[in-house]
Amino acid sequence: MKLAVIGGTGLIGSQVVKNLNASGHEAVPHSPSTGVDVLSGKGLDEAVTGADVVVNLTNSPTFDEASLAFFQTSMDNLLAAAHKGGVGHFVILSIVGVDQVPELDYYRAKTLQENILTAGPIPYSIVRATQFMDFMDAVLSWTAEGDTVRLPATPIQPIASKDVARAVAEVAVGTPLRGIHKVAGPEVFPLDELGRITLSCKGDNRKVVTDPTAGMFAVVKGDVLTDMNAHLAPTRYTDWLA
Template sequence: MKLAVIGGTGLIGARVVKDLDAAGHEAVPHGKSTGIDVVSGQGVDEAVAGVDVVVNLTNSPTFDEASLAFFRTSMDNLLAAAQRGGVRHFVVLSIVGVDQVPELDYYRAKALQEEILKSGPIPYSIVRATQFMEFVDAVMSWTAEGETVRLPATPIQPIAAKDVAAAVAEVAVGEPLMGVRNVGGPEILPLDELGRITLSHRADGRTVVTDPTAGMFAAVRGDVLTDPNARLAPTRYTEWLD
């Protein structure tokens, strides 16, 4: 099977390409470094022409309101090119609970991306994942001040990037779901406790202070955890830290 992995040089994309190639498929990575621009449309027709599956792992350069325009334009360009190229299956990676947090511009943008895909001309699959373990450091950096890191106690179900990639690759070579598959990590931890575990493991002397108003996840009022029908990944957070 031939697949075009748009955003195939990033954190998840590179792993998806590796997994697909290892399974005997032909996965071609595309991104800005290979001459593809999903906003202007440059190189998109060439990237998806003649492939069986498009896996869209591109991401907005910002998490603010501008992300809505990014996903609207990029999806319109990719879907139109996929239809012209005879693509049979279109896969996107989204976020568990993305439709439950309208307070966040980025979550609204990802929900818009899903809606555009669902109403588009190509059979589709959506893989929704919980928050990546690889992003914990970034989350802590947003509210770090000197020797203190402020974090809310928002429940988080962290998943390793390698497990997300495996889930995306599995869906990509299957029949279109015409729906959503949820994947998440094997344990649920309050974000502030996740911060404490991280700092302790690294012998980092900073202190985590529980602050319900701190950072992006302070705005989360809906449920961003998996449902009982979700696929749970094997990697636990402390195993990933090791």
């Protein structure tokens, strides 16, 4: 099976390409570095030519309101090229709970991406994952000030990027779901406690202060970022840190 992996050189995309090729498929990575631009449409027709599946792992360069325009334009261009090229399956990676946090611009943008796909002409699959373990350093940096990091106690169920990539690759070579496959890490942590675990394991002496108003996830209510009914990936957070 031939797969065009758009965003195939990034954190998830590069691992998806590696997994697919290792299992005997032909996965071709595409990105700006290979001459593909999802916003202008440059190189898209050529990228999807002959592909059975398109896996779209591109991401907005910002998490603010501008991300809405990014996903609108990129999905319009990609779906048009894929439809023209006769692609039979279109896969995207999204976020667990994405449609339940309209207060976050980025989550509204990812919900828009899902809606564009489901309304489009191509059989599709959506993989929703919980927050990546790999992003914890960024989360800490958002509210770091001197020797203190402020974090809310929002429940988080972190997943390793390698487990996300495995799930995306498996879905991509399967029958289009015309629905959602959810994958999550095996453990749930309050975000502030996850911060303390991370700093301790790294030998970082900064102190985490619980602050319900701090950071991107402060607006998230309840446990919408977790889902114990999802397929639970094997990698535990402390093992990943080690």
